[in-house]
Amino acid sequence: MTDRDETFAKVAELIEPFNKKDIQLTEATTFAGDLEWDSLIVMDFVASVEDEFDILITMNMQAEIESVGQLVDAVENLRNEE
Amino acid sequence: MTEAARTPYDPADEVPMDHTVGRDLFSKFDPLINERQALLDTGVRDPFALVMEKVHSPTLATINAKKTILLGTYNYMGMTFDPDVIAAGKRALDEYGSGTTGSRVLNGTYQGHKECEEALKEFYGTRHAMVFSTGYQANLGLMSTIAGKEDYIILDADSHASIYDGCALGNAQIVRFRHNSVEDLEKRLRRLPPEGGRLVVLEGVYSMLGDIAPLKEMVAVAKAAGAMIVVDEAHGMGFFGKHGRGVFEEAGVEDDIDFVVGTFSKSVGTVGGFVVSNHPKFDVMRLVCRPYVFTASLPPSVVATAATSIRKLMHAGNKRGHLWENSRRLHLGLRELGFTLATPEAQSAIIAVLLPDQNTTVRMWQALLEQGVYVNMARPPATPAGMYLLRCSLCADHTDEQVGQILGMFEAAGRATGCIA
Ligand SMILES: Cc1ncc(COP(=O)(O)O)c(C=O)c1O
Numbered sequence: 001m002t003d004r005d006e007t008f009a010k011v012a013e014l015i016e017p018f019n020k021k022d023i024q025l026t027e028a029t030t031f032a033g034d035l036e037w038d039s040l041i042v043m044d045f046v047a048s049v050e051d052e053f054d055i056l057i058t059m060n061m062q063a064e065i066e067s068v069g070q071l072v073d074a075v076e077n078l079r080n081e082e
Numbered sequence: 083m084t085e086a087a088r089t090p091y092d093p094a095d096e097v098p099m100d101h102t103v104g105r106d107l108f109s110k111f112d113p114l115i116n117e118r119q120a121l122l123d124t125g126v127r128d129p130f131a132l133v134m135e136k137v138h139s140p141t142l143a144t145i146n147a148k149k150t151i152l153l154g155t156y157n158y159m160g161m162t163f164d165p166d167v168i169a170a171g172k173r174a175l176d177e178y179g180s181g182t183t184g185s186r187v188l189n190g191t192y193q194g195h196k197e198c199e200e201a202l203k204e205f206y207g208t209r210h211a212m213v214f215s216t217g218y219q220a221n222l223g224l225m226s227t228i229a230g231k232e233d234y235i236i237l238d239a240d241s242h243a244s245i246y247d248g249c250a251l252g253n254a255q256i257v258r259f260r261h262n263s264v265e266d267l268e269k270r271l272r273r274l275p276p277e278g279g280r281l282v283v284l285e286g287v288y289s290m291l292g293d294i295a296p297l298k299e300m301v302a303v304a305k306a307a308g309a310m311i312v313v314d315e316a317h318g319m320g321f322f323g324k325h326g327r328g329v330f331e332e333a334g335v336e337d338d339i340d341f342v343v344g345t346f347s348k349s350v351g352t353v354g355g356f357v358v359s360n361h362p363k364f365d366v367m368r369l370v371c372r373p374y375v376f377t378a379s380l381p382p383s384v385v386a387t388a389a390t391s392i393r394k395l396m397h398a399g400n401k402r403g404h405l406w407e408n409s410r411r412l413h414l415g416l417r418e419l420g421f422t423l424a425t426p427e428a429q430s431a432i433i434a435v436l437l438p439d440q441n442t443t444v445r446m447w448q449a450l451l452e453q454g455v456y457v458n459m460a461r462p463p464a465t466p467a468g469m470y471l472l473r474c475s476l477c478a479d480h481t482d483e484q485v486g487q488i489l490g491m492f493e494a495a496g497r498a499t500g501c502i503a
Contacts, residue, residue, distance in 0.1 A: 050273075059256040
């Protein structure tokens with residue numbers, strides 16, 4: 001597995017507890033549309049991603065992230081910045 | 083327009099828009115409109131369309147032609163009918179007229195605005211005080227002005243809408259931490275890049291659940307990370323701490339707070355907002371803060387009532403004591419009746435009753451109103467974690483007898499709606 005694959009796998013694992021409708025996760029899966037998350041779930045989930053990777057995902061960045069693939073890219077970028 | 087305004091609105095008269103180009107911008111609200119209609123169709127009153135026909139005192143109004151005890155007004159210190167406050171307002175109305183018709187930085191600063199800022203400086207023991215037209219605008223102004231694109235604002239996830247909106251108005255990088263979690267705040271501060279300023283935003287009392295922040299610990303963590311700190315004391319002013327300054331005073335962290343935000347719409351008993359600070363450059367805000375500059379200043383009567391009320395709040399020890407007694411008694415009484423409350427004991431003058439869903443909450447709200455007590459209903463998204471709440475806020479002027487009556491009404495309404503056994 002590449003680093004990105006590993007990040008994807010980890011993100012998918014973090015999504016599971018909030019994936020109430022058992023949606024099959026792909027790069028294109030969207031949080032608001034496919035997973036139907038509200039702002040409360042987003043808050044909890046983002047905090048869990050931040051803690052897992054020891055990064056900060058600002059609300060400004062969150063506004064740009066719609067899909068799982070975009071989130072994985074953002075996590076990768078933030079980790080490489082360090 | 084004038085013709086149409088005379089006839090009552092009938093939805094059948096509505097002409098649908100032509101949508102060959104563009105679309106009705108209101109269609110995005112259809113789910114909300116439908117949800118609200120479904121609720122009203124069950125036969126309950128609309129909890130967000132109530133009219134106070136007469137207001138007799140800080141604790142009593144006429145609603146639906148019925149004398150009703152007010153238990154959801156944030157009028158904590160009962161200053162709205164204080165004779166000195168009212169006299170000051172009348173005098174200012176006579177002497178200065180009904181409005182300033184101008185911005186604070188142009189023709190809208192009268193003697194009264196200065197006196198109001200003097201009263202705030204004395205109340206808080208600070209060098210600077212700036213009066214805004216509302217507390218909402220004070221938060222909008224502070225957040226959007228002092229933190230720039232390179233800076234970070236670190237805020238509690240349950241922050242008031244005015245704090246979030248202030249962040250949205252500005253350009254700073256926004257980071258949230260889990261509500262009241264010192265550990266979560268500390269972790270996020272540690273992850274910030276070294277460059278850029280840091281502003282940690284806290285509230286003394288969180289108004290939805292009436293819980294207070296662990297300010298001593300949070301302030302220590304924020305200071306260690308080199309952050310400036312703002313505390314919103316909207317619901318703490320008047321009855322926390324030796325001088326009634328707020329939870330931050332009670333927590334003994336006054337020297338470490340850079341800005342205190344507050345409002346005149348709760349304990350002070352009128353309308354308006356403010357920021358106080360000891361920062362030597364604070365006054366430059368009057369030139370650069372858009373929600374201060376680009377709006378009209380408060381009417382002379384309002385700042386006169388505010389200044390008088392603030393000065394009286396400096397010596398309101400007896401009222402404070404009674405407010406705390408009322409809050410503890412209501413909390414204990416509701417617990418004994420079997421209601422589920424948001425905090426284990428009364429941490430502030432807000433007592434939030436947790437209910438399972440929207441329908442039960444509205445039915446209980448209405449049953450209370452029929453009994454003769456008004457409380458606030460709160461629902462998502464205003465509430466944390468999707469909760470449905472009936473929020474009670476006590477007043478120093480509620481008599482012991484009224485608190486007894488309130489408990490009786492909660493018992494009757496709770497039984498009638500099946501909220502308690
Ligand atoms: C925490 C908090 N901050 C600010 C405000 C805004 O105050 P104002 O009513 O003066 O706009 C409120 C009240 O609505 C509040 O609860």
